[in-house]
Amino acid sequence: MTTASTNPPQPSTSEKTATLYRMVMTEHMCPYGLKSKDLLERRGFKVEDHHLTTREETEAFKAEHNVETTPQTFIAGQRIGGYDDLRIHFEIDKPEAEQSDTSYTPVIAIFAMALLMALAVSYAAFGTIFTLRAFEWFISISMCILAIQKLQDVEKFSTMFLNYDLLAQRWVPYGKIYPFGEALAGVLMTAGALTWLSAPVAIVIGGIGAVSVIKAVYIDKRELKCACVGGDSNVPLGFISLTENVMMLAMGIWMLIRYVG
Template identity: 55%
Template sequence: MPDDTAFMTEPAAAAQGKTAVLYRMVMPSHLCPSGLKAENLLRSKGYEVDDRHLTSRPQVDAFKELHGVATTPQVWIDGQRVGGYQDLRAAITDHDPKARTYRPVIYLFAVAAATAIALSIGFVGALTWQTLGWFISISMILLGMQKLRDIDGFTTGFLSYDLLARRWVPYAYIYPWIETGAGILMTGMLLTWLAAPAALFVATIGAVSVIKAVYVDKRELACACVGGGSNVPLGAVSLTENLGMMAMSIVMLVLLFA
């Protein structure tokens, strides 16, 4: 390992070819997570890492002052300072933190589907129409929890397009509880007379709101379906979520009163 003055050396000269220079905090009371991620990313891309540890607060402060940076870790490649972990990720991968992506909902629906299949095989012994019902209700629970984990972030996005919420703001705060609660009751096939109408009500308003915002007004918005701060585009995913809730609610009401 380098000695206590290693951070004072010029990193650009050492950062040549497939050798990258990485400065990161490795102290008794703090091991920088972003530094570990930066090291792992560099090695995964075939770089030899000149791993220089900042082992004390005076070293960290002196390093920041010397190189005019506010944070660590810092990485040098090809004689140039790249920056921190996020800068490195953008520089050597195709990652764009602002890019629209369906990845969060793909993962969520995959977990819901796997859980529904497990329930069907474990309790019914086969895949049936109930599997689809469980998939929708479990998806409702997971989507509701995503909204509830950052209720303020969700409501900010939701208010940009939901027709009822824009007329009555408290509805934006109530919606995740209705979705989550209805999903729980539908999964357990309990209180159908309450869960199904509630889900049908919010889903119908949601579907109409999405159709108006995206397909009528042609607005490009982020979907609040997986909570605040997501990069999931508003459109097909949110519309599918609402249509699925509507379909399941209608089926359950038909079965209830048949």
């Protein structure tokens, strides 16, 4: 470790040497500085690690190099920039102008965890993952996790939901009721309790949701964000949201048939 120099970094004699300036203070250690150092080392660079140990030293460094943030990485005397710039330099990420604002990562994570949880519960209860109940739990647990995403900020969810849900557009409070209904149905279906209540709730909200998505996306051809994973979603409205609603509808009908039968 070395302290920050007031002199601009000179070109390195080795292509695999990088100079890093990052904040390391008693009250604050910059996480992006640590991530930059780790990334450089994983890419085979020897890191000349300069610590900015005071606010005054940090502000002087930023003024000297005309930058607004730290950390800052220099390779072969050329300033690369902060952690995000470093990822772009190594072609891990694309430049912001080329990045898509669409991401399916939250949905993939939710359904993957729901599946694993369902299989785990099935194994704990029956000693095997290959059960019909595991499939039922997968759907009900998915509903619970999706409800959690919405319940984190009901106001944002309901605002996005109003863009396409047919019932919410006619009766605005439904947008705030929906996540509670999904949570209730998911919990009761996971427990296998009060099917007379959970099944109709799932059928109603799933059916209305499916029709709303079909109309907005496949009939009206509108390009909207899906509220299925909350109000900050970057998931496009379409197949994912339709799948969520069809799953609820199908689960509700299935559970009702089993209950009546």
